[in-house]
Amino acid sequence: MRRDLLSSLFAVVILTAALGLVYPLAITGISQVAFPGAADGSQVRLDGKVVGSRLIGQEFKGRTFFHSRPSATEYSGDATFFGNAGPNSAELRDAIRANLAAYLKLERPYDRRLTRDAVPVDAVTESASGVDPHISEANARIQAHRVAAVRGLPLGRVETLVANHTEGRSLGLFGEPGVNVLRLNVALEEEAPLR
Amino acid sequence: MAQGWLQIALFFAALLALVKPVGLYMARVFTDQRVFLTPLVGPVERLAYRALRVRPGEGQDWKAYARSLVVFSLFFWVALYVILRTQGIQPFNPQGFGSGPWDLSFNTTSSFVTNTNWQYYGGETTLTYFAQMAGLTVQNFVSAAVGIAVVVALIRGIVARSGRELGNFWQDLVRTLLYILVPASVLAALFLVSQGVIQNLDHTQVVQTLGGGHQFLAQGPVASQEAIKALGTNGGGFFNVNSAYPFENPSGLTNFVELLLILVIPAGLTYTYGRMVGSQRQGWAIFAAMSVLFVAGVVVVYLAEQHGSPAQHAAGLHTAAFDGSTGGNMVGKDQRFGIADSSLWTAVTTVTSCGAVNAAFESLTGIGGAVPFVNLGLGEVVFGGVGAGLYSMLLYVLLAVFIGGLMVGRTPEYLGKKIGAREIKLVSLGVLFTPLTVLLSAGIASAAPAAKKSIYAGINPSGFSETLYAYLSQANNNGSAWAGYTGFVQPHAPGNAGAYGLTFTDLLGGVVLVGARFVPILFVLAVAGALAGKRVSPAGLGTMRTDNPTFVFLLIGIVILVGALTFFPAILLGPVANGLTPGLF
Numbered sequence: 001m002r003r004d005l006l007s008s009l010f011a012v013v014i015l016t017a018a019l020g021l022v023y024p025l026a027i028t029g030i031s032q033v034a035f036p037g038a039a040d041g042s043q044v045r046l047d048g049k050v051v052g053s054r055l056i057g058q059e060f061k062g063r064t065f066f067h068s069r070p071s072a073t074e075y076s077g078d079a080t081f082f083g084n085a086g087p088n089s090a091e092l093r094d095a096i097r098a099n100l101a102a103y104l105k106l107e108r109p110y111d112r113r114l115t116r117d118a119v120p121v122d123a124v125t126e127s128a129s130g131v132d133p134h135i136s137e138a139n140a141r142i143q144a145h146r147v148a149a150v151r152g153l154p155l156g157r158v159e160t161l162v163a164n165h166t167e168g169r170s171l172g173l174f175g176e177p178g179v180n181v182l183r184l185n186v187a188l189e190e191e192a193p194l195r
Numbered sequence: 196m197a198q199g200w201l202q203i204a205l206f207f208a209a210l211l212a213l214v215k216p217v218g219l220y221m222a223r224v225f226t227d228q229r230v231f232l233t234p235l236v237g238p239v240e241r242l243a244y245r246a247l248r249v250r251p252g253e254g255q256d257w258k259a260y261a262r263s264l265v266v267f268s269l270f271f272w273v274a275l276y277v278i279l280r281t282q283g284i285q286p287f288n289p290q291g292f293g294s295g296p297w298d299l300s301f302n303t304t305s306s307f308v309t310n311t312n313w314q315y316y317g318g319e320t321t322l323t324y325f326a327q328m329a330g331l332t333v334q335n336f337v338s339a340a341v342g343i344a345v346v347v348a349l350i351r352g353i354v355a356r357s358g359r360e361l362g363n364f365w366q367d368l369v370r371t372l373l374y375i376l377v378p379a380s381v382l383a384a385l386f387l388v389s390q391g392v393i394q395n396l397d398h399t400q401v402v403q404t405l406g407g408g409h410q411f412l413a414q415g416p417v418a419s420q421e422a423i424k425a426l427g428t429n430g431g432g433f434f435n436v437n438s439a440y441p442f443e444n445p446s447g448l449t450n451f452v453e454l455l456l457i458l459v460i461p462a463g464l465t466y467t468y469g470r471m472v473g474s475q476r477q478g479w480a481i482f483a484a485m486s487v488l489f490v491a492g493v494v495v496v497y498l499a500e501q502h503g504s505p506a507q508h509a510a511g512l513h514t515a516a517f518d519g520s521t522g523g524n525m526v527g528k529d530q531r532f533g534i535a536d537s538s539l540w541t542a543v544t545t546v547t548s549c550g551a552v553n554a555a556f557e558s559l560t561g562i563g564g565a566v567p568f569v570n571l572g573l574g575e576v577v578f579g580g581v582g583a584g585l586y587s588m589l590l591y592v593l594l595a596v597f598i599g600g601l602m603v604g605r606t607p608e609y610l611g612k613k614i615g616a617r618e619i620k621l622v623s624l625g626v627l628f629t630p631l632t633v634l635l636s637a638g639i640a641s642a643a644p645a646a647k648k649s650i651y652a653g654i655n656p657s658g659f660s661e662t663l664y665a666y667l668s669q670a671n672n673n674g675s676a677w678a679g680y681t682g683f684v685q686p687h688a689p690g691n692a693g694a695y696g697l698t699f700t701d702l703l704g705g706v707v708l709v710g711a712r713f714v715p716i717l718f719v720l721a722v723a724g725a726l727a728g729k730r731v732s733p734a735g736l737g738t739m740r741t742d743n744p745t746f747v748f749l750l751i752g753i754v755i756l757v758g759a760l761t762f763f764p765a766i767l768l769g770p771v772a773n774g775l776t777p778g779l780f
Contacts, residue, residue, distance in 0.1 A: 004263050007247045007365060008270040014246055015372075016274065019336045020329030023377070024419035027384045031394040031418065034385070039394045041412060041442065043402075051405050053412060055391055055441035058404045065406065069530070078399050078411040079320045079688040080436040082555040084679040085526060086657035087504035087564070090779040092526065096510035117513040120520030121503070124512060127529045128439035128537075128554045134530035138519030167446075167531075174202060175447015176521055176533030185405050 046186050053077075057133040058182055063106070063150045064194055066135070066143050068181045069122055070099050073130030083126045099124035110145040118142070134178025137166060151192045161187050196501060196516065199535030203493055206454060206539060207486075213459050214482065218466020224374045225347045225367070225467065227252075236373050243369045251369075254360030257724025260348055261717055263364040264341060268308055268713070271337060276304040278330035279322075282691075287324035289398040290689060295321050298696035299683045305705035307331055309712035310338035310429060310580055312550060312674040313704065315682040315696070317435030319413040320689035324396055331431060332420045336380075339427025340371040342582030345716050346464060349586050350471045352723025353610060359727050361720070375460070376427060383422035383456055391445035392418040399689075413689075417442055425456035428580045430550035430674040438540070438553040439529055450536050450553065457549045461578035464585045472610055476742035481588060484750045488577045489546050492566045497538040499563030500524045505777045524563070527555025538563070545570035548580030550674025556664075557657065557677045561774025564660065567675065568766045571667040573758035574629055580672060586719045588754075592741065593622045593722070595753045599739050599746070608738060611731035618725050625718030629670050630761045632711045636703055637666040637765070645699035651679025655780045660769035667762070669704050670711040 031039040042054040052058055057068045059075045068075070072083030085092035100116065103123055108114050120138040135143075140162045148158040165184040168177045223230050244251050255263065278285075279300040283293045294300070299315055306313040307330075318327060344367040351361045388394045393414060400412040417433045421443055424431060431437075438444040444453060462482065469478020501523040503514030516522030523534040532540070537554040544551050545567040556567060570577060576588040593609060597619050600607030607614040640646040640662050649665075652658040661680035668675055682700035686693050740746060 001262065001266075003248065004266040007249050007263070008267045010247050011267060011368075012270050012274045014243075015337060016329050016333050019372075019377070020333040023381070024328040024332055024416045027381065027388070027419040028394050028396060028416055030385060031388040035388045038391050039388050039418075040397070041393050041395075041400065041414065042391050042445075046405065050400075050402050052402050052410060053441075055445050056410070056412060058406060058410060059408070060406050062406075075410065078413040080317065080434050080440055082436060082439075082527060082557065082678045084555060084557040084651055084677075085506070086557055086652055086655075086660075086773065087506060087524070087526075087560045088655075088773045088776065088779050089506055089652070089657065092504075092506040093509040093779055096507060096512055096526075100510060100512060116511060119513065120517075121507070121512060121514055121522055121525040122520065122530050124510075125507070125526045127525075128527045128552075129436050129441060129529050131441065132529045132531075133441060136520045136530060138517065141519060170446050170448030170451070173205065173447075174451045175531050175536055178530040182405065189405065 044182055044186055046189055051186065052182050054180065054183060055133055057131045060181065060185065063146060065185045065188070066140060066147060066181050069132050069135060070124065070126045071130045072126045075131050077131060080130055082128060096124050107142050107146055110149050111142060114142060133180055133182060134167065135181055137177060137179060140179040147188065151188065151194065153192050161191065199497060202535050203497070203539050206451065207490070209455060210458050210462055213455070214462050214466050217459055217463035218478070219470060221375060221463055222467040222470035224370050226471065230374060232374055232378060240369060240373050243373065247365060249365035251363060251366040253363055254358070255363055256359040257352070257361055257720045260361050260364050261720045264344065264716070265713065268341060271334065272304055272308045275307060275330050275334055276300055278326050279303060282323045282326055285323045285325040287328065287396055289396070292321060292323050293691045295691050296694060296696040298698045298701040302682055302701040302705045305708040306674065307334035307431065308338055309672050309708045310342055310427065310548065310583065311669060311672040311708055312429045312431030313669050313676065313708065314431055314674070315701065317688070318433045319415070319435060320685065321691055324415050327420060327433060328416055332423065335420065335423040335427050335429040335431070336372060336376055339376060339423070339429065339581045340368050342580050343371045344368055344582065345719055346582040346586040349589060349719055349723040350468055352727040354472055355727040356731055357728055359724065361723050361727060376423065379426055380422040383426060384418045386452065387418040387421055387449060390449045391441070392421055392449065393442045394418040422456070424551060425453045425549065426460065428457055428461065428547045428549040430544060432551065438551045444553055447531060447536060450532055450540065454540060454543050457543055457547050458578055460581045461547055461584045464582070468585060474742060477610070480742045480747050481592065484747045485577045485588070487751055488573065488754070489542065492546060492570055493539055493542040496541050496563045496566045497535060499560045500534050500538050502560065504560045506779060508777070509779060524560050527558030529553070541567060542570070544675060545673065546577040546579070548575045548583060548671060548673045550668065552675050555678065556675060557661070557679050561770050561772070565766060565770040565774060568664065568667065568762065568770055569759055571671045571673055572762035572766065573754055575671045575673060576754055583672065587715070590622050590625045590719065590722070591754050592750060593618065594626060595746070595750045596739065596741060598753060599749055603739060605737055605739065608732070609741060611734060612726055612729040618722055621718050621722045621725060625715050625722065626757060628714050628718070629711045632707055633667050633670045634761070636670065636707045637663045640666060640700070640703060643699065649680050649682060649697055649700040651681070656769050656772040663765055663769055665704070666707060669707045672708070672712050
């Protein structure tokens with residue numbers, strides 16, 4: 001018993017130092033040298049100024065930008081939580097209904113043929129992370145009409161930008177393709193700045 | 196959906212390919228043989244034995260083994276609690292966080308020491324980097340090593356033909372850490388950083404967003420924790436939304452790799468088992484039983500989630516997939532994972548006791564959400580936690596041998612050893628302790644007025660699901676959640692100013708966590724002790740085989756009978772009630 005107590009005491013000290021300090025700090029050191037951009041959050045810049053992270057979505061309002069998905073956290077990057085809306089929740093129905101109406105009201109003036117059935121699910125539902133950086137390709141195709149009209153760009157040009165900022169499945173196999181909204185909007189600002 | 200099925204099939208194929216090499220490697224580690232890392236790690240290993248004052252090779256009987264394990268875990272419990280309660284004086288605290296409340300810390304400590312990683316708190320809003328690294332990351336390693344040590348001891352007990360010894364706890368611990376968990380975590384962590392998982396000690400970044408506002412981006416040493424969180428089937432997120440957060444899980448590829456890390460040790464251990472008992476077929480039989488239950492779960496979740504939820508349909512949303520849209524229930528799911536990867540993840544992290552999430556469980560459809568319930572109800576024996584999954588499954592194997600023996604009217608034997616009354620009593624207690632804990636604690640929590648504050652969804656099937664799942668998850672040491680349920684109120688996040696715990700919920704959970712981890716471990720070690728040294732009689736014509744499809748079928752039946760049926764009425768009241776009605780409430 002005494003030996004167990006002694007060994008446990010040493011184990012707490014040694015393992016805490018080795019696994020709790022040496023290991024994570026060594027990984028930090030190596031990462032900062034080998035993958036500095038990724039280790040610090042994959043920053044995105046516009047005119048040399050950091051405007052966010054490639055991996056973390058942002059909220060966009062108004063008519064000039066592509067919009068991200070609805071979010072339970074208003075795209076918080078320092079206090080994250082789930083929306084936790086249950087599958088049979090009347091509140092969830094009301095929220096989706098409202099999102100759907102708002103989406104159609106915003107996009108239909110620029111795309112007369114847009115119907116309710118053509119609205120993709122991601123456009124009107126909250127994500128898990130609250131900071132989903134992507135929207136579906138179908139969602140981007142619809143919004144392209146509006147952005148092109150508002151920015152005075154040919155639709156074809158905006159569609160090319162969408163294609164350029166579509167991140168496909170990893171290795172062509174894993175996950176789902178999505179359009180990176182922040183990178184796309186940064187590209188739009190570089191191409192046809194509004195300010 | 197074809198692409199989704201392809202991804203799921205590829206995942207299973209990759210796992211299958213890893214079972215043999217990983218299992219073989221682990222078998223060599225546990226039998227003290229030379230492996231390719233020996234030249235590098237051997238000197239460190241010898242140093243570790245000297246530093247810990249232990250004599251490797253000195254055998255321990257089941258009581259000595261259990262005593263070392265319990266004392267070791269108790270010391271780490273105290274150490275973690277102290278770390279969580281002294282945040283104000285710690286280094287690596289750029290946000291200046293103070294400590295969380297005592298009752299929450301009690302729950303969190305119990306949760307990490309038991310390999311559960313149930314979380315009422317959000318890491319990025321409450322914990323210092325020091326606490327994340329020196330507290331939680333350390334526990335991710337050692338609680339996983341403890342689970343693996345127990346299964347190795349049980350295997351030795353099953354195999355041992357003479358003597359009462361099950362090996363040496365300290366040696367198993369050190370070798371598991373040095374030869375398996377640490378090297379694999381280093382590689383995995385660096386890979387994850389290369390893909391975008393962050394790893395730094397910086398203050399929260401403030402950026403001026405393109406839309407003209409501000410966004411605060413929490414930072415931290417995430418990748419080093421993410422690697423062992425997956426590999427050790429721990430599952431505690433650095434961030435509150437866990438592996439849904441892109442800084443923990445940025446792409447389809449990291450998702451795939453993290454899932455493989457979660458399953459590789461529990462699946463590989465079945466091969467290790469076959470190797471150590473001297474019959475590879477015994478290991479494959481267990482692997483087959485696990486795989487059947489696992490694949491069935493994946494298929495159900497994927498189909499249910501692709502169908503969409505009643506709330507979506509009632510809102511007039513079209514949930515069929517079409518070109519450029521995944522369709523399905525995307526509430527609480529991220530686009531880069533879509534329906535298929537979110538469904539696969541849901542099944543993988545609930546069959547194992549990992550409990551990490553990349554989608555919001557509470558937003559799963561009724562039937563899709565029933566799968567995590569059933570997986571937990573089975574008692575985490577379908578691959579399960581590292582070590583814990585196999586030792587729990589081996590209890591079911593002994594139970595199946597006993598019941599099968601009764602059916603054919605012969606004395607039950609497993610691998611040539613007679614299973615007597617003492618063994619079966621211990622096995623039954625070990626198998627039944629966790630389900631009883633769940634039913635008792637979930638019943639108390641459903642009835643107690645003090646627990647009402649913990650429920651988010653209200654008095655309806657979703658609200659009941661929250662409560663039931665909370666205690667299913669804590670008792671089975673899983674850690675995933677119907678996340679509306681809480682034991683922590685934090686009015687001024689980030690930071691702990693003014694935050695308080697819901698004492699009843701935190702304490703009940705903490706007691707359940709510790710009890711349902713260590714009591715079954717003691718029964719498992721007692722079974723190992725009872726089997727060690729038993730005479731082995733040669734297999735005869737009448738011996739019931741335990742390595743053929745008939746036995747696999749019997750084993751699956753016993754697992755479902757004991758595990759799922761115990762919870763069937765309760766699961767009906769929660770997710771199945773949601774799944775059977777198009778109505779909203």
